[in-house]
């Protein structure tokens with residue numbers, strides 16, 4: 028399989044180039060040259076499959092020319108070693124829990140798969156790969172966990188001192204070995220600026236083989252379709268496929284679901300569940316995608332004012348607006364509605380949603396009100412314990428903390444503290 032930039036259909040890239048570069052030089056996004064068509068028997072016989080075996084079947088079609096099948100199988104088994112639960116919360120509403128991975132958010136799927144794919148693709152290079160990322164919270168933890176002890180890769184994570192939650196900081200700073208946490212006396216924007224400077228610095232690039240673990244990397248995007256198949260496996264009403272509601276920020280997750288549908292997965296309709304950052308909700312009304320300054324909300328992992336993956340969705344629908352609109356709806360949910368949803372769902376159904384899942388839940392409810400014969404699945408993208416302040420005040424009691432989190436909270440923080448000064452970062456990276 029070759030990969031093309033969304034901005035250029037002429038120059039083909041190998042999987043290795045697409046993954047190790049992350050972004051094509053023209054600033055488009057990489058897309059596979061074609062969308063594989065899965066065998067109908069595969070879809071009909073999902074009942075014996077798990078996320079790892081589904082991942083293996085699908086990754087053979089996308090990555091199988093470049094990575095031997097036994098290696099892909101091992102990558103999938105290692106990366107997807109945690110459960111996914113589908114819970115019936117209400118008559119016509121199911122929640123697919125994607126938060127049982129090590130950092131309690133769905134980003135574990137992409138990060139764990141990408142790290143292993145990168146390690147394999149870099150095996151012939153003698154210099155280790157150096158991953159440099161800035162994080163405002165969630166991405167850093169998933170990247171730290173995903174790359175921990177992965178051979179031939181060193182990871183440097185910059186985060187704003189005092190700008191992440193205690194749990195998030197522990198998830199960045201307690202792995203050790205090849206994971207290096209750099210605490211910056213500054214803001215997330217300072218961190219991001221320093222990372223950008225390093226990518227453009229000749230001295231750094233002469234010495235290190237630098238790459239990013241950006242969420243638009245194909246090796247992070249593509250594995251996000253696997254759990255859609257897993258959720259469908261548990262769908263009993265095969266004559267009436269599910270409506271799927273996806274809490275969306277940068278639109279990577281929902282775009283992977285749409286890819287799954289184009290490969291053969293039965294899906295009635297997709298819902299892009301947004302918070303106050305309503306760029307796509309507006310687009311579906313006006314046909315104009317107008318980036319805005321992001322506004323801060325309770326579902327902060329979706330505070331994105333210019334969703335980078337949306338162009339991939341347009342590409343999948345060949346830029347045909349009516350086709351896109353017939354498969355995608357979007358709602359913009361306020362913080363007040365998010366809180367009310369967490370409360371009601373807890374009181375009526377005894378189920379605890381996190382703020383991102385609540386945005387997804389209410390969006391699905393709105394859609395089902397006008398489509399009463401349909402049923403849906405909400406992707407729950409984070410464990411409620413990641414947002415204790417918002418959630419506990421809604422449900423009026425503390426949330427049970429998973430054992431994995433209890434362990435990490437007891438570990439010792441390891442990080443170096445630097446000023447928001449590029450010179451200090453450079454010195455550290457070059458030493």
Ligand SMILES: *Cc1c(COP(=O)(O)O)cnc(C)c1O
Nearest residue numbers: 275276277278279280328408409
């Ligand atoms: C990153 C994230 C999202 C948004 O996912 P996209 O793929 O960027 O749309 C939603 N919920 C949580 C908890 C996240 O961490």
